[in-house]
Amino acid sequence: MSLLQVTGLSKSFGGVRAVDGVDFSLAPGELLALIGPNGAGKTTTFNMVGGQLVPDAGAIVLDGHDIAGLPPRAIWRRGVGRTFQIAETFASLTVLQNVQLALLSADGRIFRVWRPAGTHRVQDALALLERVGMGAQAARPCSELAYGDIKRVELAMALAHAPRLLLMDEPTAGMAPAERLALMALTRELAHERRMGVLFTEHSMDVVFQHADRVLVLVRGRILAEGPPAAIQGNAQVQAAYLGTGRIGAAPPAAAAPGAAP
Ligand SMILES: Nc1ncnc2c1ncn2[C@@H]1O[C@H](COP(=O)(O)OP(=O)(O)OP(=O)(O)O)[C@@H](O)[C@H]1O
Numbered sequence: 001m002s003l004l005q006v007t008g009l010s011k012s013f014g015g016v017r018a019v020d021g022v023d024f025s026l027a028p029g030e031l032l033a034l035i036g037p038n039g040a041g042k043t044t045t046f047n048m049v050g051g052q053l054v055p056d057a058g059a060i061v062l063d064g065h066d067i068a069g070l071p072p073r074a075i076w077r078r079g080v081g082r083t084f085q086i087a088e089t090f091a092s093l094t095v096l097q098n099v100q101l102a103l104l105s106a107d108g109r110i111f112r113v114w115r116p117a118g119t120h121r122v123q124d125a126l127a128l129l130e131r132v133g134m135g136a137q138a139a140r141p142c143s144e145l146a147y148g149d150i151k152r153v154e155l156a157m158a159l160a161h162a163p164r165l166l167l168m169d170e171p172t173a174g175m176a177p178a179e180r181l182a183l184m185a186l187t188r189e190l191a192h193e194r195r196m197g198v199l200f201t202e203h204s205m206d207v208v209f210q211h212a213d214r215v216l217v218l219v220r221g222r223i224l225a226e227g228p229p230a231a232i233q234g235n236a237q238v239q240a241a242y243l244g245t246g247r248i249g250a251a252p253p254a255a256a257a258p259g260a261a262p
Pocket residue numbers: 013016017018019036037038039040041042043044045
């Protein structure tokens with residue numbers, strides 16, 4: 001049974017049909033990569049699932065309930081999480097405090113930046129940090145972390161409300177190749193062990209082909225192809241769609257040095 005079932009999803013901006021009748025499904029525990037050339041409609045699709053954009057038409061059914069058009073907070077409460085960047089404000093807080101704040105938010109408690117999380121669910125926060133390999137760095141301020149480690153903390157924070165579906169928009173952008181493969185290997189383990197579906201957009205084809213369970217290719221707002229990574233990699237239509245952009249299988253953009261700002 002699907003966790004997420006999207007049908008006839010459409011969105012236009014003026015005369016531009018950014019997303020044009022898109023259908024797909026996602027199973028619990030599955031990593032689904034949404035790829036396509038620039039302007040294909042990936043971000044628009046993603047933002048409709050997360051509630052940041054209201055679709056013109058179509059259904060987004062999560063666990064049997066249509067969430068299309070609901071506000072982001074309502075969609076979040078129904079179990080759709082999103083990795084979010086640690087805000088500048090929180091960079092001075094410790095790794096542990098950041099995860100505690102995410103737990104406070106998941107518990108529906110108001111938090112105040114000037115009065116950090118105190119003793120709220122310290123053990124739960126530490127367990128999440130252990131799971132993403134950051135337990136030993138719990139007491140450090142986030143501002144001191146290497147970029148790849150910040151991404152791990154952000155993942156722990158996204159897990160705080162135990163999402164059924166996790167949305168990740170270019171999760172590895174700016175990361176060095178080894179770091180980005182490690183982050184997605186971890187994400188894949190977490191998805192499988194928690195039966196959490198993951199929908200992610202990604203420009204790095206090494207990440208897509210090594211870690212996605214299934215790949216959805218969008219071109220000009222429509223699905224061109226869908227299937228396991230090996231089938232997509234060898235699909236002539238997909239190769240042709242990327243010709244001129246040089247993106248599929250091409251070298252990823254220059255990675256940021258460890259510790260560089262996002
Ligand atoms: N807010 C907006 N107003 C007007 N046009 C928009 C808006 N958002 C997206 N578009 C247009 O919709 C189309 C799809 O854009 P979208 O950002 O979803 O593509 P994408 O696949 O995420 O691209 P990229 O890989 O470059 O991020 C593009 O033609 C884009 O110019």
